[in-house]
Structure formats: structure tokens, C-alpha cells
Amino acid sequence: MTLHSTVLRDLMNPATDVGVFAYAIAFFLAAWLFARAVRLAVRQALAHDDWVSVDRTAALFLTQLAQIGIFVLAFTYYAHVIPGLRSLGTALLASAGVASVVVGLAAQNTLGNIVAGVSLLMYRPFRVEDVVQVTAVSGLETGTIESLTLGYTILKTFDNRRIVVPNSVMATQVTVNLTSRDPRVMLMLPLGVGYGSDLDRARAIVVDEARSHAHVQEVVDCPVTQLGASAVTLTLRAWCADANSAKRAQFDLLERIKKQFDRQDVEMPFPYTNVVLKGDTTHAASQT
Numbered sequence: 001m002t003l004h005s006t007v008l009r010d011l012m013n014p015a016t017d018v019g020v021f022a023y024a025i026a027f028f029l030a031a032w033l034f035a036r037a038v039r040l041a042v043r044q045a046l047a048h049d050d051w052v053s054v055d056r057t058a059a060l061f062l063t064q065l066a067q068i069g070i071f072v073l074a075f076t077y078y079a080h081v082i083p084g085l086r087s088l089g090t091a092l093l094a095s096a097g098v099a100s101v102v103v104g105l106a107a108q109n110t111l112g113n114i115v116a117g118v119s120l121l122m123y124r125p126f127r128v129e130d131v132v133q134v135t136a137v138s139g140l141e142t143g144t145i146e147s148l149t150l151g152y153t154i155l156k157t158f159d160n161r162r163i164v165v166p167n168s169v170m171a172t173q174v175t176v177n178l179t180s181r182d183p184r185v186m187l188m189l190p191l192g193v194g195y196g197s198d199l200d201r202a203r204a205i206v207v208d209e210a211r212s213h214a215h216v217q218e219v220v221d222c223p224v225t226q227l228g229a230s231a232v233t234l235t236l237r238a239w240c241a242d243a244n245s246a247k248r249a250q251f252d253l254l255e256r257i258k259k260q261f262d263r264q265d266v267e268m269p270f271p272y273t274n275v276v277l278k279g280d281t282t283h284a285a286s287q288t
Helices: 003-012 017-046 056-081 083-106 108-123 167-172 199-211 243-263 281-287
Strands: 131-136 139-148 152-157 162-166 185-193 216-221 224-227 232-240
Touching (some): 017 056, 108 139
Antiparallel strands (some): 131 139, 224 232
């Protein structure tokens, strides 16, 4: 048997001193490479703000925890492979199993929040800066998602309050996401028309003025929405590019439609009251 084959056999044998050292280097290198790959993957994911919305501090902390776990697991398996440390490895595995059961029972709610946080991160029903509506202890609350950590979702309300909701609750309750990915805003413009006016002509005037306006992108319809005491209400519904454009279009259309109604004799009535005075006929007859 040659010297080369003898050295190779000793390196492959965990019972020899050379094998113990070789296996230690191999396990350490494998654990270091795996931990480094995990760290680089997390940093690359956090570099894309539009891809991940989890709290960065929590993500980095969890990454460090995972790296420590990788080295502990590598040492446990190394001790299990080496004959002289096999009893220690078996004890470490048994202790890890017992510890995991104890920690799992003691931290059911915390682990549930973490699992729910990962689920919210994967499916992304909402993101940071979305406006959502949730049910809290104080009742129905509306706020902007300020941060999404592994355990909790924090909402900032319009009156500057912070609502902390556990992720397990956010993942199970019905959450209304009020943030639309479509930046357009619908213009709702109610207009009163007299009962004696031509309804079709009034609707045509409203629609034509809206379609010719620079800030109106699309006219949806103009239905009758109310039959009032003195007027029939037509409501113009149209899409505008944003809230600012919708407000400008609203002001301009009110003036332009009013002028067109005046030119084409379409009445825009205002509330009025008829007062009927009845005289005292009995008193008038006695006087005659």
C-alpha cells in the first residue's frame, strides 16, 4: 500500500486524528459557504424595495439567527460523525429536539405571528404605505400601513395614532385594501334639471361638455340618480387622471354646463315654496 493511499484512507476515516481534523475543516467550510449564501441572498432581496416589504431590521436579525443555527447544526452533525464525539452529538440532537418542543409550546403566539408574517410577505395582500381598513378593539379603523415586521403590522391612522395588529390577526381577518393601483379618479358631478325640461337634451349637453374637457379621460355615463321635490338629478360619472384634474374638471364643467343650459332653455330649478292664504269666510259672512 502506497503512502498516498494511506494518507487518503486516514483522511476519510473519522476515527483517526487526521480524519478528525479533515472532517472538522470540511464541516466548517460547508457551514461557512451555506451561511454566506444565505446572507448574500437576503441582502440581494432587500436591495429590491418593490419586491419585499418586510422590516429590514427584522430580516437582518433573522438572517444572523439562521447563520448561527447553520454552524450549530454543522457542529452537531460533525460530533455525530466522529466516533469519539458520537455520544456528545446524540446528546446535542436529543437536547435540540426537547428544546424545540419546549420553545414551541412556550411561544405559540409568537411563532404564529412569525409564520403569519412570512405568509403576508409571500402573498402580499397589502404593502407598506397602503391604506387599509381593519377591525380593532376600538372598532373599525382606517390607516396607512407604516411597517410590516415579522411579528406585527403597524398602522398609522389619520389622527396620528399607531395601531399595532399581530400578524396572526392580519392574516385571518378580512382586511379592506383602500389603495388602488389605478391612479385615476372618478369625477361624480350631480346636476339638477327641471321636470319640465327635455331630459335627453340635458344629458347630451352634459356628456358633450365632459367629453370635450381637457382633464376628462373617459365619460362613463350620466344616469338619473334622484327624483327630488323640484328637480331631476343627473349625475355625470367620468374618469380623470388624478384628484387634482378631477377637481379642476368639476369647477370648469359646472360653469360650462350652466351656460349651455341657459342657451338651450334647460331649467336648473332651485327650491321654492308656495304659500296659500285662506281667509276666514265665516267672519266675512257675519259682517255682510
